[in-house]
Amino acid sequence: MSLYKAETRRLFKRRFTKLFLIGAVAVLAAVAIGIFFSNQKVGPTQIAAAKAEAQAQFERDSQQAVKDKASCEAAKGTPQANQWPPDCEQLAPASQENYNYEWYMPPTFILRESFPDMATTLAALLALAAFIVGASFVGAEWSSGGMMNLLLWRPQRLKVLGTKLLTLLASFTVITVVLSAIWTGVFYLIAELRGNTDSMTSGVWQSFALMELRGLILVLVAGAVGFGLASLGRHTAMALGVTIGAVIVFQFGLGVVLELAKVKFVQAYLIPAWITAWMNKEVTIEDYNSCDFSSVNGCQPAQLTLTWPMAAALLGGVFVVVTGAAMWTMRSRDIT
Secondary structure, X not given: OOHHXXXXXXXXXXXXXXXXXXXXXXXXXXXXXXXXXXXXXXXXXXXXXXXXHHHHHHHHHHHHHHHHHHHHHHHOOOHHHHHOOOOHHHHOOOOHHHOOHHHHOOOOEEHHHHHHHHHHXXXXXXXXXXXXXXXXXXXXXXXXXXXHHHHHHOXXXXXXXXXXXXXXXXXXXXXXXXXXXXXXXXXXXXXXXXXXXXXXXXHHXXXXXXXXXXXXXXXXXXXXXXXXXXXXXXXXXXXXXXXHHHHHHHHHHHHXXXXXXXXXXXXXXXXXXXXXXXXXXXXXXXXXXXXXEEOOOEEXXXXXXXXXXXXXXXXXXXXXXHHHHHHHHHHHOOOO
């Protein structure tokens, strides 16, 4: 049996892999069901109901405004006058134009507008799964002594570790592609039943496909980083410990310190901003500590735009450093 086939069987025979993938699919199913039942298709009945609600709200607010104005006028010259504005005309009823019926419409799933968030959700969940499964896959081999036994059969260190990594990445490529296709189909169906698929041009579908491709790359990088960290520490706990430390100490702690120090563009130092930039092609960060106040436009904060090529460079750098270090230590350190 080839080493690749043996590693593929080992990966999917592990109970942890099965349970974690089943859990990920269960979470995705829960998200899809929640979206389905929290939206509804909008038709003439819903539009008429929204217009009626907007009109009713306008009438209620107008009646209240008349009452408030009368109370304001009556309170002049009394101790209660300070509870009302000096000019009671400010309490005039609002214009009916301010009551747009679209604000009273029930939520509906518009595929073109809402699916990008769903694609990001899928990528984030699968990236987490790839990270943990990848860390467990190689970490368990080290902690159980299985790696030493495997090297007795195939005494080629880099080939063994490289094949394990290739198996992990190839497996999650298939998993991600299949789930992405199913995920897209599910939300297309939800949009048909509980929303609309208007304006779905070929360009929009191409944009969705490219976003899911970026999601696949995010999943593979996460899997490789989990795998590499666990191999460096020769234990699953190494990858999980570094992750917990990075999230708690580096992310939350660094964020608080930078905020207190009034550093510009604090979010640019945190992981979520870079993931958003990668998935959405760009993200604009605003620094309200440097507001340029204008009497006309108000606060005009300084802005920093993170783009997907910048995020790609960061992801690529992390991938190369972690996997390169894992391969180097595999070659140079004793196997005991």
